[in-house]
Amino acid sequence: MSDAVLAAIIAAVATLLTSFLQLRLSVGKELAAARGQGIGGKRKSRGPLLILFVMLIAAAVGGFSLSRWLAESERAEQSTVERDLRAQVDQISRTASQLELTRAGVRAEIEADVLRRIGSDGIVVMATVSPCRPALVVSPPGTTPPPSVSANAAPAPTLPCTEAEANIVALCATIPAKATVTEIQLFSRFVESEDPWSSNRLTPGQEAGQARFAAQSVEKPDAPGTKQVCQTYSLWSTEHPREARMVVRYSL
DSSP states (O other): OOHHHHHHHHHHHHHHHHHHHHHHHHHHHHHHHHHHHOHHHHHHTHHHHHHHHHHHHHHHHHHHHHHHHHHHHHHHHHHHHHHHHHHHHHHHHHHHHHHHHHHHHHHHHHHHHHHHHHHHHOEEEEEEEOOOOOOBOOOOTTOOOOTTSOTTTSOOOBOOOOGGGOEEEEEEEEEETTOEEEEEEEEEEETTOOSOGGGGEEOTTOBOSSEEEOSSOEEEEOSTTEEEEEEEEEEOOSSOOEEEEEEEEEEO
16 A cells, blocks of 8 residues: 555544544534423434534545545656656667667777788798608519628618608688688798798799699688688608798788
């Protein structure tokens, strides 16, 4: 029960109690007057009683009406407050949605700037390739080593590797799926070399030190939103390991 309805009920009860007290006092006075006047006075005393009864009913109706009016007023105020709160919640939701869209747009723009800068600087991929292992030369059946050389001490003759037997590695750089490759730089040098990479640049398909990069690069899809740019490197030298380096630049 709300405070307004409770206050209306208290006011109505107070009005009823006051009316009852007034009725009791009036009835007492009328009875005293009736004793002095006789039977005729009793008939005349009914008029004030009727008036008091009407006042009692009017007080009850007035109290009930007042309580209903207060309840309706409180309900109207609550409806107004609810509408205001709902409007504020809707405004906050719209503001949050706009902030989220703005943040997503700013984030996408920042990510695009970072990817463009990476594409301009280039993605570097490196690999170390071991020397090729040549095949052993097997002596024909029935042959024996020279008498001056022990069979255990005689080194096994070897043959050089061919390009078909080369060690092959694939250098792959991951770039955005919508990116366009603008340049691929290829480098190769000995593992322990201190020469700068710029002096060891190769072109696709060029042979250097019994090694070469493939003549064409290959693009293939990777994870969602990305793709790979791959270049194979072949080494058939049997002497020294080499390092292969690829730099891929792209634009968005």
